[in-house]
Amino acid sequence: MGMDLTFTSRELRLIREMEKRLRSVRTFEDIYAAIQEVMERICRADHLAVGFTRTDGSPGLEWVAPTVQPLLARYSVWAPQGCFVYQYTLDQPNKPARESQMLAGRSLESTETYERSRAAGLKLRHVLATLLFKTRQKFQGGLAMYKDSSREFSARDEALLEAFIPLINDAVSTVQYIEALRFKGDLLTALSMESWPGMVLNAMGRRIEETGTTRAVLNQWFTLNEFSHDVPSEWVDYVKWLSSLDGLLLPIERTLEKKRGRDTLKVSFKPSTILRPGCTLWEVRIREELHWMREDWARKLSRRQMEVADLVKQGAGDADIAQELKISLHTAKEHTKAVYKKTGAEGRLDLVTRGQRS
Template structure:
């Protein structure tokens, strides 16, 4: 569906305005207003509801709507009987139509329809999706309704799907603001975090950084790969993410780097803070270092390193042989003796205790 469809000039202008409004949103009400101005027109819908995860961390969604509040005000009490919720829960971040959700079951036989009628509404068609992060955390939801018996068009479904990544990022950002209470001082809050963070503008240039960020990057990148401490490839990535284009690849928002046995997970998240007339990007880095001290690891062969990792996990010789495959228990014993000889240790416990990275 997505490959065959493109935005028309008028639609591009509306989408651009919507993206700008989402970027400036400070509340769920702001998000609702921005979406209602655009999506109700583009998708020919009669009603809209936008949900955000409860800011206090409790389960459930808070819904904002001007027209279907009678249906959603007690939603937590009957959500498990709602065919919309049940279907979108199975297909996170995917816009589904009522036809896809019902799979031939008559709408009139659903609890959702019965409650809609009881609320004085005439809802006959729906497009909806639940918004999840990559960590499978529920962050929000969106639903559009029609009173006409005519189904939503594939184009309307495609429109909403294109907006979904931007909507998810927006509700996540709003929840972050609430949780950390730093809406007016985001940079200060970033500096308080435990993981290294870079703050870049839309051109990929550094605005601020937490203390450990630059030394960490210098371990993963050669000097010629950095510009003012920022990897040139990351600058290009941020510029690509900042393009005025709804078709930006969401895979650009995260990456994993490897340096020997160490790994670093990196995420790129847009903030709403304006600095020098440009919106900023938070680049968060989480390094997962190998358990063993570097001077010991440098002495070991590849196979010995694998055996050492198994000892760190507490595996027996037979379990190590099974893990390594094509390796006998006797060969494992030879590797373990070599580990002890190279590190001056005499037992598994001593090897693991003295070998841990400080």
């Protein structure tokens, strides 16, 4: 464990129980519960906060921190520039540090973290924290202990936390794997409730999951240079805009349309039914409205002749067509004949049956 750590029999029982529980965790709450008693009793911490990277890849951490949650609200927004804890531990992966090391001579009271803690109704005076990395490229989360009392965290507390980081990291990896499987399963279940293709995007427009039929539709409607990370760029921009409104929009469905000849691609966006704390997800439903007539026949008809063919498809007779298009009965009959001649159809039934798009 680095330095020579000695424990009382009671402390050893707590540590062994923590190790046992960390090896069988299934949720982030399990991890918090497993380490809480050891950190609060052995290290005399008043508060414990454990944050985990989100399954959907969106920025920030998902915190389990019952007593300091107000301080961590929107942490990912202000921490990179305003939190001395985050700034220091980011350069020291898996290395716990006390505030005296992190502040390097500055006073705690001069920091934004301290000011925010006071504004949140907390009286934080000391901190021992680390960021958790499985590898240097795989960021897993963060852990912080706080004290309200004047007694500082010790070198012994620091060494104890460092000794358990590999075990905590393994537990985080286990839960994140379980969460990813469950999360993607839930997303696909939600998507499968509709008959048309769909996907789920995070607040940055990145794809989290999609149904199996989605990719074929997208490849029909968009060229390669119209994609950004496998998502149409216009959808990415639209989701970023929706997310930037931060609750100002009512949770209703919003739709974009893309036209291609007589065909339409309708794409609806609505907040996901799968909720993630502090994380905005968008369900995207993709529906093609394809013209009923086969393309080789449709290309032969003028705009007016296509209007006539559409009315024939709806069951209209010549008199109905004349009334609908505000033309004479004679003109309606001439248009109908022209449609049959150009398509090779032998009549109304043949036009609808053989002319149907496959």
